[in-house]
Structures are given as C-alpha cells and as structure tokens.
Amino acid sequence: MARKKTQAYTEEFRREAVNRASKEGITTAQVAKELGVSAQQIYNWRRQFTRLSDKQFNTVDGVDYSKQESEETRRLRRENKKLKEELEFLKKAAAYFANDQK
Structure with a gap:
C-alpha cells in the first residue's frame, strides 16, 4: 500500500x-x-507553537529561539566583548606612543 504524501505547510x-x-x-x-487540514493538526501546531520546539515555530516576532541560534548569539557576544577589550588596549597603546613621539 502506498503511503499518502504529506503536505509541508509553512x-x-x-x-x-x-x-x-x-x-x-x-x-x-x-x-x-x-484550510483543508484536520482539527488535530491545528491542535498539534498550537502545542508545538507553545513549546517553541527545536523543529517548528522557532521564531516569534522575528526573534529566533532555536538552540543553535542561541548558542551562536552567545558565541558572538563573547567574541564582541573580546574585540572591544582589544580595541580599548590598542587605543591606549596608540595614545601612549603618540605622546612618546612628542
């Protein structure tokens, strides 16, 4: 018996x-x-939406709540903090050497 092809909804x-x-x-x-879907499917979507599962409904109002996206955000914040610290150091070093040349 052939399996029924399931519709992928956005x-x-x-x-x-x-x-x-x-x-x-x-x-x-x-x-x-x-909409041509089963009521049970809407109940399933509601449950998935409420849970913000890893596979569906990862974004709400343009904010991505997936685990992968959260890890990437944390990594970028750490990198940003490190770069800011390096920039501050370089500014101080540049000011020091600028004063030293006078």
Whole structure:
C-alpha cells in the first residue's frame, strides 16, 4: 500500500491557522475545514507553537529561539566583548606612543 504524501505547510501558514482557531466565535474544526487540514493538526501546531520546539515555530516576532541560534548569539557576544577589550588596549597603546613621539 502506498503511503499518502504529506503536505509541508509553512510556518506562517501554521501560525495563522493557530491564531484563527484561537479567536472567539470560531472553532478549531471550522478553521480546519476552511484550510483543508484536520482539527488535530491545528491542535498539534498550537502545542508545538507553545513549546517553541527545536523543529517548528522557532521564531516569534522575528526573534529566533532555536538552540543553535542561541548558542551562536552567545558565541558572538563573547567574541564582541573580546574585540572591544582589544580595541580599548590598542587605543591606549596608540595614545601612549603618540605622546612618546612628542
């Protein structure tokens, strides 16, 4: 028996489905019927969205909450701090040698 090919929905589509199903006056089943997905799928997306899992819904309002992105941010902050310290040292050294030449 052939497996049914699953539809890959964009994060934006999933987010919109969850938001629409969360509004008063409309049920999840109604939204699911309008969008051609199962109500259970919307419930799954809502749960994933709430958890901000590693595989889906990693961004909220343009902020990436994935583990990989967080590690990269921490690494860049450490590197930035080190570079600022080196820059301060070089400024002081340049000022010292500038005064020494006078």
